[in-house]
Structures are given as C-alpha cells and as structure tokens.
Amino acid sequence: MPKAGIVTVVGKPNAGKSTLLNRIVGEKLSIVSPKPQSTRDRVVGIRTSGDVQMIVLDTPGLLNPRYALQEAMRATALAALADADVVLYIVDGSEGPPPPLVELARLDHAPRAPVVLAVNKSDLLTPAHRERLAAGVGDARFISAATGAGVDDLMADLGAMLPDSPFLYPDDEISTQTVRFFVAELIRETALEQLEDEVPYSVACAIEEFREERSPVYIRAVLHVERESQKRILIGAGGQRVRAIGRAAREKIEAFVGAPVYLDLWVKVLHNWRRNPQALQRFGYKLPLPEDRSR
Numbered sequence: 001m002p003k004a005g006i007v008t009v010v011g012k013p014n015a016g017k018s019t020l021l022n023r024i025v026g027e028k029l030s031i032v033s034p035k036p037q038s039t040r041d042r043v044v045g046i047r048t049s050g051d052v053q054m055i056v057l058d059t060p061g062l063l064n065p066r067y068a069l070q071e072a073m074r075a076t077a078l079a080a081l082a083d084a085d086v087v088l089y090i091v092d093g094s095e096g097p098p099p100p101l102v103e104l105a106r107l108d109h110a111p112r113a114p115v116v117l118a119v120n121k122s123d124l125l126t127p128a129h130r131e132r133l134a135a136g137v138g139d140a141r142f143i144s145a146a147t148g149a150g151v152d153d154l155m156a157d158l159g160a161m162l163p164d165s166p167f168l169y170p171d172d173e174i175s176t177q178t179v180r181f182f183v184a185e186l187i188r189e190t191a192l193e194q195l196e197d198e199v200p201y202s203v204a205c206a207i208e209e210f211r212e213e214r215s216p217v218y219i220r221a222v223l224h225v226e227r228e229s230q231k232r233i234l235i236g237a238g239g240q241r242v243r244a245i246g247r248a249a250r251e252k253i254e255a256f257v258g259a260p261v262y263l264d265l266w267v268k269v270l271h272n273w274r275r276n277p278q279a280l281q282r283f284g285y286k287l288p289l290p291e292d293r294s295r
C-alpha cells in the first residue's frame with residue numbers, strides 16, 4: 001500500500017523552511033531570502049519518491065498579527081497546521097535551545113499530528129554545541145537544508161509516518177500552484193533582493209496579463225507598494241532600478257517557463273494595501289475566517 005499525506009513545515013522566520021522545501025521538492029518553489037518573513041503564502045510542494053507521496057506545506061512566519069496582512073499570514077499558517085499528517089518543526093541550531101512549538105506559535109493545544117523537531121543549520125554547529133543542543137531537546141534530527149546533510153534520513157522518517165493512502169496527485173506534479181502564482185513570486189522575490197529593509201514587505205506583485213500563446217510569452221505585471229515614497233525607491237533614478245528588477249526577473253521566469261519572455265513591469269501605489277482586506281484578497285492572501293482563530 002502506498003503512503004500519502006501532508007507534511008507541514010513550521011518554524012520561526014529565517015529557520016530555513018523555504019530552503020528545505022526547495023531541496024525536498026527539487027525545484028525552486030518557495031522564496032528563499034536572507035530577510036525574514038518573506039514567505040507570505042502557503043506554498044505547496046509535492047515530493048513523490050518510491051511509494052510515498054508527501055504534500056509539503058510551507059507556512060508564513062507565525063507573527064504578532066498587527067496588520068491585516070500578518071493576520072492573514074497567521075491564519076494561513078494555522079490552517080496548514082490543522083491540515084497536517086505530520087508537523088515538521090524546524091529550528092535554527094545556531095540560536096540555542098528552541099521553545100516548544102505550542103509556546104512559539106501561541107497555540108491553544110498541541111497539533112493533532114505528531115511533531116518532528118529538526119535542528120537546521122547543523123553545518124554551522126561545532127560538535128560540542130551540537131551535543132549540548134541534543135541533550136536539551138531530546139528526540140531531534142540534525143539537518144542542514146543548505147548542504148543536504150541529514151535530509152534524506154529525515155524524509156524517510158517523515159514518509160514512514162504518513163497514512164496508507166493512494167497518491168493524491170499525479171506523480172510528476174511538483175506543485176498545485178499555478179504558473180502565474182510562481183511568476184508573481186519570482187518578480188516579488190527579485191524586487192526584494194534589490195531593495196533595502198522596510199520597503200520589501202510593502203511590495204505585492206499582481207500579474208495582470210499572461211499570454212502564453214505568444215512568442216515571446218507576454219507578461220504584464222504590477223508591483224504594488226503602499227506609498228509614493230516607496231514607488232520612487234522602486235523605480236529608482238531614471239527608472240534604473242525597476243529596469244534592473246525587470247531584467248533579473250525576466251531571466252528567472254524564462255528559466256521557469258522554458259521560453260523567451262517579454263516582461264512589462266509597472267509600479268503602482270495602492271495606499272496601505274497591507275491593511276486593506278480587499279487588496280489582500282486580490283493578491284491571493286487568505287483572510288482569517290472566524291473559525292480559523294480557534295485552531
């Protein structure tokens with residue numbers, strides 16, 4: 001009997017969730033960034049290996065819900081926790097002993113699914129450091145999402161914990177997300193790479209037109225920011241910065257879709273969109289439903 005189920009990856013921003021997800025599904029699906037809290041959406045990766053199919057959910061950082069955006073992120077993370085067959089709690093080993101997941105995520109009760117603790121960035125730990133941590137956390141797996149050390153063993157253990165089930169997706173599918181979604185993520189990621197702190201979290205990307213039948217593929221995208229001052233930063237002197245973002249993003253999109261692309265990239269102000277439920281919905285962020293708050 002094959003096994004199939006959901007593995008939800010949780011952890012603090014910067015713990016290495018996206019890096020691990022990319023490694024285990026073997027494709028660049030989830031944003032990886034040295035800046036914290038860059039993963040706003042629940043990205044679904046699918047890993048089919050032998051007779052085990054893992055549907056992997058990445059979670060946005062579990063934050064203090066101060067803005068509507070952060071509420072939406074937390075609701076998404078909580079929903080991914082509730083859906084899990086196994087929860088993979090990933091912590092940054094260089095940060096010292098991790099808090100229990102229930103405490104970190106301020107949960108009312110432990111998740112229904114078993115929680116596996118993975119201490120990441122083990123490549124940065126000295127043997128002594130590692131021993132001290134191991135003594136403190138009990139049943140932890142040490143891994144390095146960056147080098148791959150320990151990841152195969154971890155995957156085998158997680159796979160064994162999934163329920164007996166036929167595959168839930170075709171075995172060549174790496175993601176249920178649409179190409180449009182990933183293209184928007186690649187553009188937002190590129191903008192993020194080229195900007196300083198503060199502005200990045202105010203950038204959302206919307207794909208307004210996507211014509212696959214043309215050659216080159218025609219994509220019109222808008223980077224939405226919250227204020228005029230941010231728009232000026234994004235555009236740069238003489239439009240230099242937005243052109244550089246467009247060029248770099250186009251190269252990534254071409255590699256992703258495997259065809260030449262014409263990227264028509266615009267910058268617009270949508271005042272305070274992070275606090276605006278309609279705008280959040282338009283950019284694909286789930287808003288918390290009343291019943292999500294209790295999970």
Ligand code: GDP
Binds near residue numbers: 011012014019032
């Ligand atoms: P997320 O916020 O949890 O999704 O974390 P990311 O996957 O975006 O990683 C945050 C930062 O940690 C990035 O700069 C990664 O390159 C780095 N990182 C992730 N895993 C490892 C690891 O195993 N070792 C080291 N040295 N760095 C890592």
Ligand code: MG
Binds near residue numbers: 014017019030038039
């Ligand atoms: Mg991430």
